[in-house]
Amino acid sequence: MTQFLIISPVLVPLAFALITALLYxxxxxxxxxxxxxxxxxxxxxxxxxxxxxxxxxxxxxFGNWQAPFGIEFVVDPLSASMATITAIMGVSALLFQxxxxxxxxxxxxxxxxxxxxxAGVGGAFVTGDLFxxxxxxxxxxxxxxxxxxxxxARRHMxxxxxYFTLNALxxxxxxxxxxxxxxxxxxxxxxxxxxxxLLVEPMRLLPAVALVCAAFLIxxxxxxxxxxxxxxxxxxxxPILALFAGLLTKVGVYAVLxxxxxxxxxxxxxxxxxxxxxxxATMVTGVLGxxxxxxxxRILSFHIISQIGYMLLGIALNSDQGTIGTTFYILHHIIVxxxxxxxxxxxxxxAGNYDLRKIGGLWRVRPWLSALFLIPAxxxxxxxxxxxxxxxxxxxxxxxxxxxxxxxxxxLLVGFLTLYSMIKIWMQAFWSDHPDDDWTPPKGLKLGPxxxxxxxxxxxxxxxxxxPEPLYRFAQEAARVMGGGL
Amino acid sequence: MSWIVALxxxxxxxxxxxxxxxxxxxxxVIGISLVGSAANLLLFASGRIGQGVAPVxxxxxxxLVDATNPLPQALVLTAIVIGFALTCFSLVLALTVKQxxxxxxxxxxxxxxPPWDEKGQPAFIDDEDRGxxxx
Numbered sequence: 001m002t003q004f005l006i007i008s009p010v011l012v013p014l015a016f017a018l019i020t021a022l023l024y025x026x027x028x029x030x031x032x033x034x035x036x037x038x039x040x041x042x043x044x045x046x047x048x049x050x051x052x053x054x055x056x057x058x059x060x061x062f063g064n065w066q067a068p069f070g071i072e073f074v075v076d077p078l079s080a081s082m083a084t085i086t087a088i089m090g091v092s093a094l095l096f097q098x099x100x101x102x103x104x105x106x107x108x109x110x111x112x113x114x115x116x117x118x119a120g121v122g123g124a125f126v127t128g129d130l131f132x133x134x135x136x137x138x139x140x141x142x143x144x145x146x147x148x149x150x151x152x153a154r155r156h157m158x159x160x161x162x163y164f165t166l167n168a169l170x171x172x173x174x175x176x177x178x179x180x181x182x183x184x185x186x187x188x189x190x191x192x193x194x195x196x197x198l199l200v201e202p203m204r205l206l207p208a209v210a211l212v213c214a215a216f217l218i219x220x221x222x223x224x225x226x227x228x229x230x231x232x233x234x235x236x237x238x239p240i241l242a243l244f245a246g247l248l249t250k251v252g253v254y255a256v257l258x259x260x261x262x263x264x265x266x267x268x269x270x271x272x273x274x275x276x277x278x279x280x281a282t283m284v285t286g287v288l289g290x291x292x293x294x295x296x297x298r299i300l301s302f303h304i305i306s307q308i309g310y311m312l313l314g315i316a317l318n319s320d321q322g323t324i325g326t327t328f329y330i331l332h333h334i335i336v337x338x339x340x341x342x343x344x345x346x347x348x349x350x351a352g353n354y355d356l357r358k359i360g361g362l363w364r365v366r367p368w369l370s371a372l373f374l375i376p377a378x379x380x381x382x383x384x385x386x387x388x389x390x391x392x393x394x395x396x397x398x399x400x401x402x403x404x405x406x407x408x409x410x411x412l413l414v415g416f417l418t419l420y421s422m423i424k425i426w427m428q429a430f431w432s433d434h435p436d437d438d439w440t441p442p443k444g445l446k447l448g449p450x451x452x453x454x455x456x457x458x459x460x461x462x463x464x465x466x467x468p469e470p471l472y473r474f475a476q477e478a479a480r481v482m483g484g485g486l
Numbered sequence: 487m488s489w490i491v492a493l494x495x496x497x498x499x500x501x502x503x504x505x506x507x508x509x510x511x512x513x514x515v516i517g518i519s520l521v522g523s524a525a526n527l528l529l530f531a532s533g534r535i536g537q538g539v540a541p542v543x544x545x546x547x548x549x550l551v552d553a554t555n556p557l558p559q560a561l562v563l564t565a566i567v568i569g570f571a572l573t574c575f576s577l578v579l580a581l582t583v584k585q586x587x588x589x590x591x592x593x594x595x596x597x598x599x600p601p602w603d604e605k606g607q608p609a610f611i612d613d614e615d616r617g618x619x620x621x
Contacts, residue, residue: 107619131561138568145575149582151617155597157583161511162598164576168518169506175525175565182558183532234611235598293608355610 005051006060006073008044009083009122012037013090017115024108031098034111038094041118042087045080052080053474057481059128067128068192074128077478078327082125082254085334086247090118092453093243096342099450101349102238110150117143117243124251130178130188130212130263133255137171137219144248147240148232159232166228170218173211180208190263202268209264210271213256220252222312223281226305230289233304234297234354238345241297245304246338250330253311260315261323262482269318276316280410283309287417294356296344296429299421300337303380306414307333310395313407317398323479325394328471332379332387332464339376339457343369346450347429350441356425361434365441370430375458377422379465382415387464390472488535491527498524511580511590518576522569526562533558 004011016037023030052058058075061067075083093114097103104110120139127133144167148160182188184205185196197205221229229249233241260267260275286306290299311333314326344354346369351359363370379386382393392415399408464471498520505517538554584590587597600609 102616105617105619107621110619131564135564135568138572142571142575145579149579150619152582152586152620153613153615153617154586155611155613156617157579157586158595158598160579161514161583161592161595164579165506165514165518168572168576169521172518172521172525172569175522176528178561179525179528179532179558182529182561188561231599235613237616295608295611298608298611354613358610 002051002058003060005044005048006058006075006126008048009041009086009126010119012041012044013115013119013122016040017112017119020111020115021108027106030111031094031106034115035091035094035098037115038087038091038118041122042084042091045084045087048075049080049084052077053477068187068189071132072128072189072191073126074190075126076481077474078254078257078482079125081327081331081474081478082250083122085331086118086121086125089243089246089334089338090114092338092342092457093239095449096242096345096453097239098446099448100446101342101450102345104147104237104240105151107150109146113143113146113150114240114243117147117247121247121251125254128190130181130190130193134171134174134178137174137251140248140251141167141171144244147244148236150240151235151237153235155235159235163228163232166218166225170215170225173218174215177208177210177212177215180211181205184208190258194263194265197264197266202266205264205266206268206271209259209267213259213271213275216252216255216259217278217312218252220249220256220308220312221282221305222278222308223285223305226282226286226308229305230298230301233301234295238341238348242338242341242345245300245341246334249304249308250311250334253308253315253326253330256312257315257323257326261318261326272316272318275312276404276407279309279312279316280407281309282306282312283410283414287414287421290421291417291424294428296347296354296356296425297341299425300340300344303340303418303421304337306418307337307380309414310392310411313399313411314395316407317395317402317404319398319402320476320479320483321394321398321401323482324472324475325391325398327475327478328394328468329391331471331475332391332461335457335460335464336376336379336388339454339461340373340380342450342454342457343373343376344425346447346454347373349445349447349450351429351434352439352442356428358435359429360432361430361439363430370426372454372458373426373430375461377426379461381419381422385465387461387468389465390468394472488531491531491535495524495527495531498527509591509593511583511592512577514592515573515576515580519569519573522565522573526565526569529558529565530562 020034061070061072120136123136184200187193187196218225286302290302293299311326311329314322348354379388382388396408502517502520505513533555541553541556
């Protein structure tokens with residue numbers, strides 16, 4: 001049973017990708033089966049999480065070939081929490097797809113690609129082997145390319161090509177980095193690598209590790225290679241966009257965290273210093289880009305980049321508190337970012353457009369939606385008592401403790417600019433009047449599943465904000481297991 | 487001996503990136519595919535270049551002597567197959583781009599991010615057409 005649970009983050013979505021692909025002649029059945037698959041993944045992920053919390057790190061090797069010769073799946077608390085949040089995101093996207101708020105066009109390839117994406121993400125989180133990580137990255141890349149192109153309109157093709165170029169180059173850089181790492185240490189298994197890397201001189205190993213991390217930085221959308229993110233994300237339909245925004249960049253951050261925080265702990269401090277400055281640049285450029293735009297999806301896409309900077313800052317701090325901060329931030333941010341995109345989709349379905357200059361007046365007709373928007377928006381900014389406050393607090397405090405005053409000041413100033421963006425969306429979409437005087441929201445919208453998802457995610461945000469202790473203790477345990485190293 | 491391989495890998499990556507920066511979508515795709523070949527060569531080279539016997543223990547002996555390392559070759563095989571799938575998809579993508587927009591000049595493609603208007607304000611994104619999936 002445990003072995004099945006360990007491979008379930010990959011096996012369950014792959015199985016449902018196959019099932020939904022075979023059911024292509026029955027479209028009404030496909031979405032229900034797909035949603036059932038999402039719930040199945042959620043169930044197995046929660047079981048895996050509870051198993052890891054009670055029994056410690058779980059591992060299994062494929063074909064009974066033991067490490068370092070075989071491929072291992074190693075599930076420690078961080079991986080288990082990531083797999084669980086992947087499942088939560090999968091369920092949210094599939095449930096939101098059933099509403100009429102900007103759904104993806106249902107074709108025979110949509111649900112198989114969605115599940116293949118969840119399989120790739122799940123595999124990347126639970127694998128214990130560097131080359132296997134490359135394979136899951138490629139699964140994710142191809143599935144996301146397919147999902148970007150699903151609409152087949154001109155802007156979709158444009159976005160897919162731009163996304164493809166930089167991301168494919170990124171995974172090829174990763175491959176080159178693996179070549180360097182394997183050439184120098186002779187291993188690709190995480191545990192064997194962390195032992196073997198002690199035998200290589202740190203500065204000699206640094207270029208290979210840096211190449212691997214550079215590939216992950218491209219994948220996570222950090223400065224200066226984030227241009228593919230605002231070029232492609234806003235052409236996606238809302239449920240897929242929420243899935244992408246929540247998961248894909250965080251896989252890159254997770255991989256950097258795993259490399260620099262766990263596997264290659266002997267990396268010289270200059271690498272962490274460089275990562276910290278990259279993080280600051282990412283934060284600042286992301287939020288400045290968001291301040292320029294008026295399309296809600298583009299604003300929020302730039303905010304993804306900005307928040308990635310915070311997560312990279314936690315890794316750059318190279319301490320237990322930094323790792324706790326990054327873990328807390330990843331978990332909080334996935335929920336908040338997906339929620340923001342989904343609420344923007346609801347606004348789109350009610351007001352008719354994503355562009356803030358063309359909409360307004362939602363406060364009067366939907367006051368509860370306006371209040372609902374404020375929960376993830378203020379959480380993103382970092383206002384207590386929401387989850388973002390605790391995440392930012394841990395990171396800023398650790399930066400000040402480590403005498404990186406500029407980083408802490410940058411983090412706080414970017415918070416102010418994030419507030420500007422959120423208030424801009426609030427004022428334009430909700431508070432001010434609609435430019436068209438006799439506009440009323442359209443009738444006959446099927447928004448039930450949309451409300452369920454957004455209110456559920458907002459409830460998680462409020463719960464984490466009011467009771468951060470359990471998540472903090474979990475992140476602490478995750479950091480301890482990782483820092484324990486070998 | 488290995489410096490020849492290093493030089494080859496370097497020039498292939500240079501050629502690939504030069505092509506990936508060009509204006510035609512097809513050249514971009516070919517460029518990325520070249521970079522993939524170079525990465526595969528690098529992975530192969532990490533298994534050490536030189537003479538060696540096949541990694542099969544001869545009959546009557548108990549250990550391998552002077553064998554080549556099979557693991558990087560397995561990694562390269564995997565990477566070649568994955569790269570092949572990626573190249574297939576990207577070729578169809580470049581072809582579809584050419585069919586939809588008439589020409590494949592990537593600099594002229596501004597459908598996803600339209601240029602700003604004369605006052606420097608961001609353009610309105612035209613997404614009335616929600617898209618029709620392939621059936």
